[in-house]
Amino acid sequence: xxxxxxxxxxxxxxxxxxxxxxxxxxxxxxxxxxxxxxxxxxxxxxxxxxxxxxxxxxxxxxxxxxxxxxxxxxxxxxxxxxxxxxxxxxxxxxxxxxxxxxxxxxxxxxxxxxxxxxxxxxxxxxxxxxxxxxxxxxxxxxxxxxxxxxxxxxxxxxxxxxxxxxxxxxxxxxxxxxxxxxxxxxxxxxxxxxxxxxxxxxxxxxxxxxxxxxxxxxxxxxxxxxxxxxxxxxxxxxxxxxxxxxxxxxxxxxxxxxxxxxxxxxxxxxxxxxxxxxxxxxxxxxxxxxxxxxxxxxxxxxxx
Numbered sequence: 146x147x148x149x150x151x152x153x154x155x156x157x158x159x160x161x162x163x164x165x166x167x168x169x170x171x172x173x174x175x176x177x178x179x180x181x182x183x184x185x186x187x188x189x190x191x192x193x194x195x196x197x198x199x200x201x202x203x204x205x206x207x208x209x210x211x212x213x214x215x216x217x218x219x220x221x222x223x224x225x226x227x228x229x230x231x232x233x234x235x236x237x238x239x240x241x242x243x244x245x246x247x248x249x250x251x252x253x254x255x256x257x258x259x260x261x262x263x264x265x266x267x268x269x270x271x272x273x274x275x276x277x278x279x280x281x282x283x284x285x286x287x288x289x290x291x292x293x294x295x296x297x298x299x300x301x302x303x304x305x306x307x308x309x310x311x312x313x314x315x316x317x318x319x320x321x322x323x324x325x326x327x328x329x330x331x332x333x334x335x336x337x338x339x340x341x342x343x344x345x346x347x348x349x350x351x352x353x354x355x356x357x358x359x360x361x362x363x364x365x366x367x368x369x370x371x372x373x374x375x376x377x378x379x380x381x382x383x384x385x386x387x388x389x390x391x392x393x394x395x396x397x398x399x400x401x402x403x404x405x406x407x408x409x410x411x412x413x414x415x416x417x418x419x420x421x422x423x424x425x426x427x428x429x430x431x432x433x434x435x436x437x438x439x440x441x442x443x444x445x446x447x448x449x
Contacts, residue, residue, distance in 0.1 A: 164411055166422040167204040169211075171429070172394050174402050176360040177308075179434040181337045184306055187213035187239065188426040190344075190365030191408025193224040193251060194231045201409060201423075202235040209238035211427055214306040216242050218293075219365035219406060220249030220317065220344035223279045224256055224413055233287055240291035243305050247296050247314040249344035249366060252281040256412045296342050298327040311336035313359070319345035319366060319384060325353045332358040338430065346386045346405050355401040361430070362403050367391045369407025373420035392421070394428075404428060 177184065187208060194201070216239050222232045233240070255276035285295060294301050296314025303310050311333040316322035323343070332339035338361065341354035346364035354362050369392035370379020379391035389395075392407040409423040 163420075163422055164416055164418040165200060166418075167201065167409070168422040168424040169208075170393070170407075170424050170426045172404070172426065173429045173431055174361065174394055174404070175433045175435060176338060176402055176430050177432045178337050179432050181308060181432045182306065183432075184215060184308065184310075184338070184430045185211070185213045186215045186217055186428045186430060187211060188217050188219070188363055188404060188406050188428060189236070189239075189409070190219040190406035190425075191221040191249070191251075191368060191410050192232060192235065193221055193256075193408075193410025193412065194228040194235065195225050195413060196227050196231050198231060198410075202231055205235040205409065205425070206237055206239075208425055209242075213239075213242060213427065215303075215310070216244035216293075217340075217342060217363050218244065218246040218288075219342060219363055220247050221251040221365060221408070221410070222248075222284060223252050223281070224410065226255065226277065226279055229280055229284050229287070232284060240288070240293065243303055244288075244293040245296050245301075245303065245312050245314070245340075245342060246288055246293055247316065247342050247344055248281055248285070249317045250320050251279070251412075252284065253279060253317075253320070255279055256414055258414045298324055300328050300330075302333065302336060308337040309333075309335070310338045310340055312340045312342065313354075314342035315350060317344040318347040318350050323347075323350055325350060329353065330357060334358065345384045346382075346390070346403065348385050351397050351401075351403060355398045359401055362397070362401065363406070364403070365406045365408050367405055367407065368411065368418075369405075369421040369424070371411065371415075371418055371421055375420050379421075392424075 257276040300313040313328045339359045341359040341362035345366040367382045379388040397403040
């Protein structure tokens with residue numbers, strides 16, 4: 146009986162409390178050219194928005210008060226065919242800032258009920274189950290209308306706080322929609338930063354970004370593992386990335402950094418998080434000649 150009670154209490158916490166414990170993570174990364182001024186980048190990912198997610202919308206909108214120089218959205222914004230207005234309400238004030246985006250699988254297809262045990266199965270053994278098509282074109286049009294850049298198979302230089310960021314992105318590798326050959330080639334060494342963007346942090350994609358000289362790649366998709374065991378970490382990443390990199394910043398090779406957001410949502414059919422609160426991240430990018438704090442400085446719960 147005690148084990149059953151503990152399990153029920155854990156599930157209640159994971160489903161009723163932690164999945165709404167909106168959290169801001171901060172980190173400082175040494176990725177800019179020597180002598181560059183710091184750039185504040187807000188990383189938002191995996192909203193998995195439903196029309197009724199009012200507290201999430203309010204919390205995300207309040208992130209504008211952080212005054213970021215640049216916003217990077219790494220996809221999976223939608224979970225419902227009527228959620229586009231909710232996503233735009235959440236991101237509203239942030240859309241007036243310089244920003245870039247790519248889409249993930251849940252921008253293209255709605256989630257469907259699945260056996261929760263599938264999440265713990267090896268990636269190669271899973272058969273993909275797609276739901277109905279979602280209105281990603283409407284969301285894309287709204288983002289572009291506000292000035293955000295769609296980096297899907299595009300290389301583009303974006304001016305941020307008076308400095309040039311050379312950006313490139315791919316479509317979702319989780320769906321095998323990525324075509325890195327469309328953006329292949331050495332990154333612009335004259336820019337202050339060379340930034341790669343992808344939804345799923347598949348190592349084969351990260352390796353190609355690293356080979357082309359990118360300083361930083363930003364991704365989402367993993368939900369930080371969504372269910373983490375204290376002292377052990379993520380059980381799975383839902384991709385080929387090793388579980389030790391399921392969230393936060395890490396080095397990828399000798400030159401490049403990787404930042405993976407644990408994201409702000411869940412599938413509506415698996416609405417639980419444990420030891421992995423929903424998050425957005427404010428990254429302070431500094432020059433490589435400045436001694437940084439290489440791990441996240443803090444976790445803060447923002448006002449709901």
